[in-house]
Amino acid sequence: MTSVDGWETIEGLILDAVGTLIEPEPSVARVYADAALRQGLVVEIAEVKRRFGRYFRNDEVDEQKGPMVTDETIEYRRWRRIVANVLPDLPDPDRAFDELWDHFGRPEAWRCFPDVGPGLKLLNDVGIPVRIASNFDSRLREVAGGLPDLTGFVPTLVISSEVGYRKPHPAFYHHACASLGLPIDRVLCVGDDPENDVLGAERAGLRQGVLLDRDDRKPAGLISFPNLLGLAEELAASRSRAIR
Ligand SMILES: [Mg+2]
Incomplete structure (x- = not known):
C-alpha cells in the first residue's frame, strides 16, 4: 500500500470480477x-x-x-x-x-473469495455504492446470480460486451461511473489487473486505481490491498476520520 490520502471524499467503487471477487474452481x-x-x-x-x-x-x-x-x-x-x-x-x-x-x-464453476461477502457488506454499511464492472461477457449474469454474495449486484452489472467497450477503453470506466451516478473523480477502480483495473482507470480520469493484490505481487508505485475486506476497512476508517 502507498498513499490513501483524501479517501474520505470517495463516493463509489468500481470492482472487477474475475481474480478480484471470483475465481474458477x-x-x-x-x-x-x-x-x-x-x-x-x-x-x-x-x-x-x-x-x-x-x-x-x-x-x-x-x-x-x-x-x-x-x-x-x-x-x-x-x-x-x-x-x-x-x-x-x-x-x-x-x-x-x-x-x-x-x-x-x-x-x-466459480467461487467467491472468502473476504468478498464481508467486504461488500462493510461497503454497504458505510454507504459506499459499488458496481461490478467486468470484461467478462453476458454469462457473468448467470454466474453472479448463482453466487449468494453477488446476487444483489446482478441488476447493476456493467459488462463490456453490453457497454460496447472493453477495459482499458476510457468509455468503459465512464459508463460504470455514470451507472453509479457519480463524477469520475469520486470513484475508485479496484481489481487484480494493473493495466485494466489501475492504470487504464487512472488514464480515463478516475480518482484512483487500486490493485487487489491477492497473489502478493507488491508492484512498485501502485496502491494495493491484499483483499477486498482490507480495502473496505480503509475506506470505512477514512470516512470516520472525516466525520470526527
Ligand atoms: Mg480480473
Whole structure:
C-alpha cells in the first residue's frame, strides 16, 4: 500500500470480477485439461496454464492496439480463438469449445473469495455504492446470480460486451461511473489487473486505481490491498476520520 490520502471524499467503487471477487474452481487449467482428456488427449496442467496465460494475454494486448470495441459476438469469437490456441490438437475442437463455454457460464464453476461477502457488506454499511464492472461477457449474469454474495449486484452489472467497450477503453470506466451516478473523480477502480483495473482507470480520469493484490505481487508505485475486506476497512476508517 502507498498513499490513501483524501479517501474520505470517495463516493463509489468500481470492482472487477474475475481474480478480484471470483475465481474458477477447479482451475481453468484443470478444466481445459479435462476437456482434452475426454477426447483422449493428455495435456499437462502446467502446459495448459502456460498456454492459457500466453494466449489470453496476447489476445488482450492485440486488442489494446485497436479500438477495444466489443459485443457478444466478438467475445464469443475471441474465446473460440483462445480455446483453439490452448488446445490445438483435439479431434473435435468444436465440442471442446462448447463444453468449456457452457462450463464457465455456470455458477458452480466459480467461487467467491472468502473476504468478498464481508467486504461488500462493510461497503454497504458505510454507504459506499459499488458496481461490478467486468470484461467478462453476458454469462457473468448467470454466474453472479448463482453466487449468494453477488446476487444483489446482478441488476447493476456493467459488462463490456453490453457497454460496447472493453477495459482499458476510457468509455468503459465512464459508463460504470455514470451507472453509479457519480463524477469520475469520486470513484475508485479496484481489481487484480494493473493495466485494466489501475492504470487504464487512472488514464480515463478516475480518482484512483487500486490493485487487489491477492497473489502478493507488491508492484512498485501502485496502491494495493491484499483483499477486498482490507480495502473496505480503509475506506470505512477514512470516512470516520472525516466525520470526527
Ligand atoms: Mg480480473
